[in-house]
Amino acid sequence: MNTKQDAEQGENSFQEEVRVPLIQYHRDSADEEDQRDKSSNGHQWIVYLSTFVAVCGSYAFGACAGYSSPTQSAIEEDLSLSLAQYSLFGSILTFGAMIGAITIGPIADFIGRKWAMRVSSAFCVAGWLAIYFAEGALALDIGRLATGYGMGAFSYVVMICTGVSVSFIIGTVITWRALALSGIIPCAIVLLGLFLIPESPRWLAKVGKEKEFESALQKLRGKDFDISQEAAEIQDYIDTLQRLPKAKVLDLFQRRYLRSVTIGIGLMVCQQLGGINGICFYVTSIFEAAGFPSNLGTIIYACIQVPITALGAPFIDKVGRKPLLLVSGSGLVLGCMLTAISFYLKVHELALEASPILAVTGILVYIGSFSIGMGAVPWVVMSEIFPINIKGVAGGLATLVNWFIAWLVSYTYNYLMSWSSYGTFILYGAINALAIVFIVKVVPETKGRTLEEIQAAINA
Numbered sequence: 001m002n003t004k005q006d007a008e009q010g011e012n013s014f015q016e017e018v019r020v021p022l023i024q025y026h027r028d029s030a031d032e033e034d035q036r037d038k039s040s041n042g043h044q045w046i047v048y049l050s051t052f053v054a055v056c057g058s059y060a061f062g063a064c065a066g067y068s069s070p071t072q073s074a075i076e077e078d079l080s081l082s083l084a085q086y087s088l089f090g091s092i093l094t095f096g097a098m099i100g101a102i103t104i105g106p107i108a109d110f111i112g113r114k115w116a117m118r119v120s121s122a123f124c125v126a127g128w129l130a131i132y133f134a135e136g137a138l139a140l141d142i143g144r145l146a147t148g149y150g151m152g153a154f155s156y157v158v159m160i161c162t163g164v165s166v167s168f169i170i171g172t173v174i175t176w177r178a179l180a181l182s183g184i185i186p187c188a189i190v191l192l193g194l195f196l197i198p199e200s201p202r203w204l205a206k207v208g209k210e211k212e213f214e215s216a217l218q219k220l221r222g223k224d225f226d227i228s229q230e231a232a233e234i235q236d237y238i239d240t241l242q243r244l245p246k247a248k249v250l251d252l253f254q255r256r257y258l259r260s261v262t263i264g265i266g267l268m269v270c271q272q273l274g275g276i277n278g279i280c281f282y283v284t285s286i287f288e289a290a291g292f293p294s295n296l297g298t299i300i301y302a303c304i305q306v307p308i309t310a311l312g313a314p315f316i317d318k319v320g321r322k323p324l325l326l327v328s329g330s331g332l333v334l335g336c337m338l339t340a341i342s343f344y345l346k347v348h349e350l351a352l353e354a355s356p357i358l359a360v361t362g363i364l365v366y367i368g369s370f371s372i373g374m375g376a377v378p379w380v381v382m383s384e385i386f387p388i389n390i391k392g393v394a395g396g397l398a399t400l401v402n403w404f405i406a407w408l409v410s411y412t413y414n415y416l417m418s419w420s421s422y423g424t425f426i427l428y429g430a431i432n433a434l435a436i437v438f439i440v441k442v443v444p445e446t447k448g449r450t451l452e453e454i455q456a457a458i459n460a
Contacts, residue, residue: 044222046198049197050197050198050220052193053117053193056186056187056190057120058163059186060121060124060150060163060186060187060190062162062165062166062167063163063164064093064124064148064150065281066163066164066167067171067183068090068093069280069283069284070167070298071179073284074175075089075140075176078176079134079136079137079140081137081140083415086414087411087415088141089140090144090282091281091407091410091411092141092145092407093144093145093151093410094403094406095403096145096150096151097148097406098152098400098404098406100123100148101152101396101400102396102400103152104120109203113203114199120149120150120152121150121188122191123146123150124146124150124151124184125188127143127144127146127148127149128181129143130143131143131180132177132180132181143180161306161309162306164280165301165306166302167179168283168299168301168302169298169299169303170182171298198215198220201220202238204216205231205235206238213231214227214231217231245389247390247393249397251390259458259459260385260387260394260455261386261397261398263381263444264385264386264395265397265398265401266438266443267377267378267443269401270374271375272405273408274428274432275413275425275431276370276374277409277413278410278428279363281410281413283297283298283363285417287356287363289343289346289417289421290346290355290360291356291359292356292359292360300360305371308367308372309376311372312324316377320445320447321381324377325373325374325377325378325439327369328370328374330369331365331368331370332374332428333429333432333436334365335362335365335366335367336429337362337425337426338358338359339359339362339363339425340424340426341362342357342358342359343421343422346421347422380446381443381446383395384446384449384454385458
């Protein structure tokens with residue numbers, strides 16, 4: 001799960017087109033201010049609509065991620081699924097997303113950003129329908145894999161959290177089949193909205209469609225806005241990128257890049273291996289196992305996730321990347337330990353009244369701590385540490401590792417809980433403690449530093 005990233009990171013990345021502003025405006029003259037005023041009065045709705053469509057895609061991502069937690073008991077009972085079958089169903093989402101993340105960039109480069117969003121939304125719709133009509137494990141898994149593939153292209157942190165939270169809340173009051181149908185709504189909005197918004201000007205410029213490029217840019221900026229300077233800047237930027245040598249995966253293991261790659265991938269491992277997808281995908285069952293009312297716990301979890309994520313975003317620049325990671329990591333360790341103590345007391349029938357309260361406190365501390373730092377900051381740091389010539393391939397490798405670890409954690413979570421409930425959270429706590437050590441020893445502070453200064457700190 002991620003936040004802002006450098007516009008240069010993925011010249012082949014579809015996600016950047018929906019996350020990053022088209023181009024940063026200059027504030028050099030009153031004429032340009034007047035131009036923007038004219039643009040705002042004319043066609044600002046196009047920008048809002050384009051943003052809304054992209055945000056609906058991110059919400060669809062969250063709806064997919066939040067589906068498995070409130071529906072576990074009902075699906076297992078209705079379709080007579082074993083623990084192993086439901087573990088596969090829950091985790092295969094991230095495997096599909098891993099495939100989607102790998103393939104959506106080339107697809108977007110070939111057919112355009114709008115058609116790539118259509119492909120992603122179509123996979124999500126097909127997946128939700130397969131889940132809705134499922135009468136056995138196979139149809140469920142196919143549907144979950146398809147929704148995972150579709151969500152691999154969408155990533156904007158606040159709306160993802162909103163989608164997860166809404167799924168958690170409404171999943172406590174409607175059936176699992178109805179919840180699957182509700183997941184189609186944001187996908188349908190995306191598909192319809194794409195008919196009303198222009199294609200990405202950057203992609204049009206990149207494939208040499210000059211007239212379409214200028215037309216799309218004019219629609220976004222307004223008919224009275226002079227786009228000549230901005231169009232020239234975009235074209236210069238595209239030309240510069242195309243002149244750069246194309247990096248390969250093996251290039252990342254050159255000595256001059258190795259530490260940057262270690263930091264980027266290491267943060268992705270720390271982010272996922274500490275248990276976030278196991279807890280997020282199965283939080284309802286955690287509350288049930290701890291003896292806390294599952295519906296109430298799930299609603300509380302959902303209600304705190306979005307505001308904490310939103311409130312934490314400004315601190316990335318105010319506090320700095322490294323301090324925020326350390327605070328977040330410490331909170332993750334504390335949350336895991338509180339939950340482990342809760343399950344230990346329950347297993348050994350000690351202080352049974354305190355056990356549920358400790359469990360819900362631990363989970364809320366965990367998700368709050370993850371939301372303020374470890375969820376977003378690794379993506380921010382990754383966007384800042386890679387030289388421009390390797391950003392695309394390095395970012396792709398780090399994202400692939402992220403999704404693979406996410407699958408591993410979500411698949412093994414139920415098996416770990418069967419082995420030892422408190423042992424599971426002790427394990428997650430130990431991993432998060434090791435993550436703190438990694439951050440202290442290896443990760444540099446990138447706030448307010450140029451790429452050259454960051455590279456000097458990394459290679460010192």
